[in-house]
Amino acid sequence: MTLLSADGLTKRFGGVLAAKDVSFALNAGEMLAIIGPNGAGKSTTFNMVGGQLKPDGGRVTLAGHDITGMPPREVCRLGVGRTFQVAQTFLSFSVLGNVQMALIAHHGQTRRLLAEASAMHREAALALLDRVGMAAQAGRPIGELAYGDVKRVELAIALAAAPRLLLMDEPTAGMAPAERASLMALVSAIAQREGIGVLFTEHDMDAVFAHADRILVLVRGEIIARGTPEEVRADPEVQRVYLGHSGTRAAARARRAAHG
Amino acid sequence: MPRFSLSRRALGATGLALLARPGLAQPAPIRIGELNSYARMAAFAVPYRNAMQLAQDAVNAAGGVMGGRRIEFVFRDDGSTPGDAVRVAEELLTRENVAFIAGTFLSNVGLAVADFANQRKRLFLATEPLTDAITMAQGNRYTWRVRPSTFMQTKMLVEAIRGRNVKRWAIVAPNYEYGQSAAANFKRLLPGAIPGAEIVAEQFPALGRVDAGATVGALGASRPDGIFNVLFGADLTAFVREGNTRGLFERRTVVSLLTGEPEYMIPLGEETPEGWIVTGYPWEQVETPPAHKAYVDAYRARFNDTPRKGSLLGYVTVQIIANLLNKANSLDNEALIDALADLRTDTVVGPVTMRGLDHQGTLGTWVGETTLRGRQGTMKNARYADGADYLFPEDEVRAARRSA
Amino acid sequence: MEWSFLLVQALSGLASASSLFVIASGLTIVFGVTRIVNFAHGSFYMLGAYVAVTLVPWLLEFDRSPWLFFAGVLVSAVVVGLFGVLMEVTLLRRIYRVPELFQLLATFGVVLIVQDLVLLAWGPVDIPGPRAPGLRHGVYILDQRFPAYELFLIFVGPAVLALLWLLMHRTRFGVLIRAATQDREMVGALGVNQAMLFTGTLFLGAALAGLGGALQIPRVSANPQMDLSVITEAFVVTVIGGMGSVPGAFLAALLIGQLQAFGVLVFPKITLVLVFLLMAAVLVVKPWGLLGRPEAAAGRAVLPEGILDPRPLDLAGKLLAAVALLGVLALPLLDAYAVKVGTEVLVLALAAFSLNFLVGNGGIVSFGHAAYFGLGAYGAGLLVTRAGLPMEPALVAAPIVGGASAALFGFFVVRLSGIYLAMLTLAFAQIAYAVVFQWVEVTGGDNGLVGVWPSAWAASREAYHYLTAAVTVAAIVFLRRVIHAPFGATLRAARDSAQRADAIGVDVRMHRWLGFTLAGAAAGLAGGLYAFSKGSIDPTLLGIPLSVDFLSMILLGGIQSVLGSIAGAAAFHAVKDFFMPLTDHWRLFLGLSIIAMVLIFPRGLAGAWASLRGRAA
Numbered sequence A: 001m002t003l004l005s006a007d008g009l010t011k012r013f014g015g016v017l018a019a020k021d022v023s024f025a026l027n028a029g030e031m032l033a034i035i036g037p038n039g040a041g042k043s044t045t046f047n048m049v050g051g052q053l054k055p056d057g058g059r060v061t062l063a064g065h066d067i068t069g070m071p072p073r074e075v076c077r078l079g080v081g082r083t084f085q086v087a088q089t090f091l092s093f094s095v096l097g098n099v100q101m102a103l104i105a106h107h108g109q110t111r112r113l114l115a116e117a118s119a120m121h122r123e124a125a126l127a128l129l130d131r132v133g134m135a136a137q138a139g140r141p142i143g144e145l146a147y148g149d150v151k152r153v154e155l156a157i158a159l160a161a162a163p164r165l166l167l168m169d170e171p172t173a174g175m176a177p178a179e180r181a182s183l184m185a186l187v188s189a190i191a192q193r194e195g196i197g198v199l200f201t202e203h204d205m206d207a208v209f210a211h212a213d214r215i216l217v218l219v220r221g222e223i224i225a226r227g228t229p230e231e232v233r234a235d236p237e238v239q240r241v242y243l244g245h246s247g248t249r250a251a252a253r254a255r256r257a258a259h260g
Numbered sequence B: 001m002p003r004f005s006l007s008r009r010a011l012g013a014t015g016l017a018l019l020a021r022p023g024l025a026q027p028a029p030i031r032i033g034e035l036n037s038y039a040r041m042a043a044f045a046v047p048y049r050n051a052m053q054l055a056q057d058a059v060n061a062a063g064g065v066m067g068g069r070r071i072e073f074v075f076r077d078d079g080s081t082p083g084d085a086v087r088v089a090e091e092l093l094t095r096e097n098v099a100f101i102a103g104t105f106l107s108n109v110g111l112a113v114a115d116f117a118n119q120r121k122r123l124f125l126a127t128e129p130l131t132d133a134i135t136m137a138q139g140n141r142y143t144w145r146v147r148p149s150t151f152m153q154t155k156m157l158v159e160a161i162r163g164r165n166v167k168r169w170a171i172v173a174p175n176y177e178y179g180q181s182a183a184a185n186f187k188r189l190l191p192g193a194i195p196g197a198e199i200v201a202e203q204f205p206a207l208g209r210v211d212a213g214a215t216v217g218a219l220g221a222s223r224p225d226g227i228f229n230v231l232f233g234a235d236l237t238a239f240v241r242e243g244n245t246r247g248l249f250e251r252r253t254v255v256s257l258l259t260g261e262p263e264y265m266i267p268l269g270e271e272t273p274e275g276w277i278v279t280g281y282p283w284e285q286v287e288t289p290p291a292h293k294a295y296v297d298a299y300r301a302r303f304n305d306t307p308r309k310g311s312l313l314g315y316v317t318v319q320i321i322a323n324l325l326n327k328a329n330s331l332d333n334e335a336l337i338d339a340l341a342d343l344r345t346d347t348v349v350g351p352v353t354m355r356g357l358d359h360q361g362t363l364g365t366w367v368g369e370t371t372l373r374g375r376q377g378t379m380k381n382a383r384y385a386d387g388a389d390y391l392f393p394e395d396e397v398r399a400a401r402r403s404a
Numbered sequence C: 001m002e003w004s005f006l007l008v009q010a011l012s013g014l015a016s017a018s019s020l021f022v023i024a025s026g027l028t029i030v031f032g033v034t035r036i037v038n039f040a041h042g043s044f045y046m047l048g049a050y051v052a053v054t055l056v057p058w059l060l061e062f063d064r065s066p067w068l069f070f071a072g073v074l075v076s077a078v079v080v081g082l083f084g085v086l087m088e089v090t091l092l093r094r095i096y097r098v099p100e101l102f103q104l105l106a107t108f109g110v111v112l113i114v115q116d117l118v119l120l121a122w123g124p125v126d127i128p129g130p131r132a133p134g135l136r137h138g139v140y141i142l143d144q145r146f147p148a149y150e151l152f153l154i155f156v157g158p159a160v161l162a163l164l165w166l167l168m169h170r171t172r173f174g175v176l177i178r179a180a181t182q183d184r185e186m187v188g189a190l191g192v193n194q195a196m197l198f199t200g201t202l203f204l205g206a207a208l209a210g211l212g213g214a215l216q217i218p219r220v221s222a223n224p225q226m227d228l229s230v231i232t233e234a235f236v237v238t239v240i241g242g243m244g245s246v247p248g249a250f251l252a253a254l255l256i257g258q259l260q261a262f263g264v265l266v267f268p269k270i271t272l273v274l275v276f277l278l279m280a281a282v283l284v285v286k287p288w289g290l291l292g293r294p295e296a297a298a299g300r301a302v303l304p305e306g307i308l309d310p311r312p313l314d315l316a317g318k319l320l321a322a323v324a325l326l327g328v329l330a331l332p333l334l335d336a337y338a339v340k341v342g343t344e345v346l347v348l349a350l351a352a353f354s355l356n357f358l359v360g361n362g363g364i365v366s367f368g369h370a371a372y373f374g375l376g377a378y379g380a381g382l383l384v385t386r387a388g389l390p391m392e393p394a395l396v397a398a399p400i401v402g403g404a405s406a407a408l409f410g411f412f413v414v415r416l417s418g419i420y421l422a423m424l425t426l427a428f429a430q431i432a433y434a435v436v437f438q439w440v441e442v443t444g445g446d447n448g449l450v451g452v453w454p455s456a457w458a459a460s461r462e463a464y465h466y467l468t469a470a471v472t473v474a475a476i477v478f479l480r481r482v483i484h485a486p487f488g489a490t491l492r493a494a495r496d497s498a499q500r501a502d503a504i505g506v507d508v509r510m511h512r513w514l515g516f517t518l519a520g521a522a523a524g525l526a527g528g529l530y531a532f533s534k535g536s537i538d539p540t541l542l543g544i545p546l547s548v549d550f551l552s553m554i555l556l557g558g559i560q561s562v563l564g565s566i567a568g569a570a571a572f573h574a575v576k577d578f579f580m581p582l583t584d585h586w587r588l589f590l591g592l593s594i595i596a597m598v599l600i601f602p603r604g605l606a607g608a609w610a611s612l613r614g615r616a617a
């Protein structure tokens, strides 16, 4: 069934049309990638889905609910977790504290005045950290971690909301290639196992072609192509405008990997 | 010259306390706490403190009080806020073991210390705060005021314009209690002195922040025949300059509180307007009693400066205190209070009585006209208005203090 | 009213606007480049006036020409600019790396020092300056006389604006100023000599303030209160215009000039608060002022200023707290005055702690926290004096009044962030101050109300001390608990990254609002206790100076520490209480102490304690 559908999303910043009539749908358990050059409007589209931006036009529907223009906190409560292009974490907290905070928020306990926050949801938080491979670092201040590790913790934070939908804006930016592959494998495993829909953007074409079920190509705010990785790869317009050589090669590598 | 004044406690802190202590043979001096805004209101309070020291030394040189005991003032800054002042008063009473306290400048500070004195049952001689409340609605057994109040000084000025054909009046006063109550007193007293007079404009600029251009413009627009001014200090200078340039004071009667005091005259300098009717202190023209001249000479010789209104107040206050101690011959505060009621003291400006009814002293002030002499302003046609003639009517005092 | 009068009144407004702009432009430039909220800007203004009333008459002795007059004014401005350089080189340069709030505290220390140095150098008597030769007269505009000098002033503002525009667009220095204002990191990345840029900026800013002061000497005498009378208005102008925006400051100065010129006609009693009402209104509608830009996006990888992950007290901390508590309880063994001071320290500690709950824990910097302290005091005091209730219910009412007013103002405050938020808290505090000040029938106006004494059982110093100790310690322990609890953690989370907090389902505004209200209630409780310890209430309890004192206390204590503000309150009060009886110039020593502490303990007393323990371990 359709988990998320965007219909005709449009956003304008002054003279710039950052998104124009963007429409797509995403099923539970599916991984949908949005690709496109810098400034294409990918983050803008994410932010309209996540509630960080109000669209100028169009509708966002989550499992049948209209969530257009809802603030992020309400979108979150409806089961949407997300990571940001520039990781957003609570810098003064420990790694564990970040995830505990997310769990406290998820359980609606943020107004408690007397409980000891650092003792709440410890086990659950450790389990989440374990899933993203960060349990060993639980006690460290998050500011000390390498950027790639921060991104993993951010994923754990997003998962704390027990989401039906994950929004991941460039989840592997700033990571070494090996790290990227393992993170994307992790995400895709979680998505499949738990039936979570994942909307993500990536510049790393290896990651996209390896893990996306379907791909949208966004250029200057407009979707110029959509389909399975094979279809997108084969689209001459996409090759001309965006993928060029490196994309084609990545697609070839992905096909070999899939068959091999 | 501003100067660092170190108190006993400071000397103690630097290990010199022993040197400063008087010999054991002498009887212990009588210590009196004096708290005032020496830091923030230095232009007034430092000459006041100078004169107090001068008077203290004079009293001690003449054999002290109560049969040979010296008096010693312990000076403290009151921090210019009621909160600080009450703490300082507490320190004077508990650590410095003063017999009683005197001083304060700002009305809110004076009122807070007065109430504190009432609570602690200690005498408080409020020397400078002008608010009527301190002797009227909020008066108490332990608080006595030396200086003529806002009401008394306003009344002196209103008497000075009695019967003049000046009907339309504008008021300009700083927006705080002193200004507001001076304006209220003026409005109340004016019809009795000039039948048919009306108030056509009122301006209350924030203290220390007068927007002189806008204020002068607004006053002029109301076309008054007379102006009652309560501004002082930097506000006054700005107001006078702006008014002079714009011709606000031309062909108008101007009545102004305190403007004749050297504290406010000196900064006006060449801009001193001609012919304003003011209260003030033309110290160089005061001939009687002769003791006044002796005090002026002593003050000038010791401090190399001319006396201010604050100096006079400080000197008179010490004279009253010395007289009080001699009469009461005790440091018991209840005895002091009883002795203070209707106590008459011959001061450098003549007799001053602390009226028992409302605890207000009859110290007066001078009423005259401003004039420019050389490059400096002064007063002409000045006469001493004895405070005894301008006190609140007795029945009014009784009504006000009953509710207190 | 006649047209000629309205015209002249408008011209008066333009003249004030011009003067105000000259001063505010310097403040806004300094803020734009250094991000320092420079309290000492008013001191530069005052120095400008004092230098000018010294220099200009001396010059006019040679020849009473307008040229010498204006040469004197310009030289005064340059001299004050050099004072600015002095401050940058000797003080600010050492503290660019310490948290921004500390820089603010240091500039406040400079204010105190300059106040006393001016008294020492020029004496307490106001010094009138000479009138400008050639511009002494009044000119007729229709039938109204208007000072020629003010006509001249009207043109100074636009001239300064034009010169600044040229400087900003035609010189390398100006281009760097603009670049730094827009993006500070970029300048660092460009490899520009930052120190030179900052020194130059301070010179420019201070010189503009000095010029503003020097230009005033034909109108007002130089006096030792000038600094504080101008600084709040200069802040209001910069904030309304948008911090860092010179044209914005110009626009705002015009607005305020006219507001005051015509305000005195309509509301002659509330001119003081009109500007703050305007500022509050502007900020509610335009959160970054008229021409300001949103502050660069947060979320960079720098540790936030404030409390980090709070840990339970370690053994040494527990010992220290126990010793402090025992000391408080044992004070009556000393003397009566020590008890009095101890009571005050406890009250101030609670007030400071509640402020740090906002600043350190929530990242909500309030410049007007005394408002809630004072309103709590008034709530309690009015119940006792007007309604005749005893102390006990009045003390219950104090936190309710403080909390309710914090809830009312906080509703608007939490919509903003950073310096604009701070300025809105200041505006609301001033509005509350004005209400208390003006509503004489109820509040007693600036005289305040007396007779706020404790019930008989708590009347003795010792009994009241123990009552205060019980209440404040309980309140502090409770607030500390809240900091460790989910609510406190949520406020910290929102401070670290509002975006992330929002994305995990936290209603950031609501939590900030609740936090603001809780802190206001605690401050109100402290205010109520204070009122009964003094026996009186008056508007200074809501004033800016007290708010600044509270800020100083938490900064001295260290905003990154949970319990540091208690030490800060004790230290601040002790320093003040030590110097006040020693000398009239206690402000000088207080200022020097503040600066010394900022330089020696840039992370506050708690930071010093932590590094001491770190070294020992």
Ligand SMILES: Nc1ncnc2c1ncn2[C@@H]1O[C@H](COP(=O)(O)OP(=O)(O)O)[C@@H](O)[C@H]1O
Pocket: A013, A016, A017, A018, A036, A037, A038, A039, A040, A041, A042, A043, A044, A045
């Ligand atoms: N807050 C904003 N204000 C103005 N313009 C913006 C804003 N956010 C994005 N843009 C503009 O919208 C366009 C799309 O940006 P973005 O969605 O971030 O692209 P992408 O994530 O695909 O790189 C760009 O031209 C960008 O400059």
Ligand SMILES: [Mg+2]
Pocket: A042, A043, A044, A085, A169
């Ligand atoms: Mg992007």
